[in-house]
Amino acid sequence: MSRWTPDARERLERAAFELFEEQGFAATTVPQIAERAGLTTRTFFRHFADKREVIYADDQFPRMVRRIFAEADAEAEPLEVVVDGIRRFADQELEGRRAKVLRRTAIIRSDPGLLERSLRKRADLAGAIRTGLLERGVPSTTASLLAQTSASLVELALADWVDQEGDRPFGDIVAEHLEALRAALGLERRPSE
Amino acid sequence: MSRWTPDARERLERAAFELFEEQGFAATTVPQIAERAGLTTRTFFRHFADKREVIYADDQFPRMVRRIFAEADAEAEPLEVVVDGIRRFADQELEGRRAKVLRRTAIIRSDPGLLERSLRKRADLAGAIRTGLLERGVPSTTASLLAQTSASLVELALADWVDQEGDRPFGDIVAEHLEALRAALGLERRPSE
């Protein structure tokens, strides 16, 4: 095929994960990652904007949000669109990836800089949901609040899903947290339909 | 007094704000800030962990959270404690600072790195609220969700308060957003549609 083996990006990602786990994020230099991947430092930065981004190389949230709004029932309530969409996506795509998510989470939790970056990913998720809601005609303030709420639910549910002893489905955890939030806000549960 | 003029930190903060507004955040170097403040680069980093932190030198949120829980009615509902506390603090301390908040907000919005840092400040706020709620005996999940919700309300209300044409009180905006969120989450009262 090419002059170069064509999986440069994947090799960089693999090398980075390995080194971060072996030595820690801060102690790993970009030249080290590049060397293990058989590439140069400059090439690393052609594939990833900075050293932190390599951790999110296979971030699934943008794809999730696109699918959620692409498959959404036109009649459904805004929040149901998002929560049901999250559940469907998680059942199909997240449950089989627990090991990889665990690896990434452990690395992120070990470094303040990566924690900060994960907050940007959370904000990006909220922003994408907000955009989707706006396109459905949801008013701006409501869209922002529901998007932030959805991101909070995902964030907290993901942490619980990663830390749990058992194997409760991610979607169930999200749904339970939503009910807990409704209760804390003083709202009644919707009558079953 | 001291050998040195005793307001090094304040001088650094002033110099940084000026230079960020004159040249932009990215185009301003730490040596420039230090020079304008009559200090050295090394001293800058003794007062601020990094170049971004200088923007938050007078961050009021930690103090706000301490006061909220110190003055909280022991009987009040968790969410009311937080929202009422925010309103009281904002009425007393925020309304007079709009000009300064506007300056900071403009700088933050101009730079992706500062936006990312502001997300950490939001997370710190949520974490502090969560801790306060836990100490009041609120269950862990509820405390996390209410803390995230409170942080979202503050974040969005602050943006609206900064961008507004008029001068609606910050506390009123928070309260309105909370009602909007309740409406968006409470699906049980829907006569039609």
Added chain:
DNA sequence: GCCATGATGACATTGCGTGTCATCGCGTAG
């Protein structure tokens, strides 16, 4: 067979952030 394209290498550069030691005024013990 020639050339545009695109990915990579090689090299230089800027600036953030840190470690380390020296300096020097101040307060305090003796």
Added chain:
DNA sequence: CTACGCGATGACACGCAATGTCATCATGGC
């Protein structure tokens, strides 16, 4: 009054992240 420790700063060196720029060279279309 002197000596000493303390604390803030200066001076200097350094590693590394991140970017700009030009060269290289296989591939695929013409």
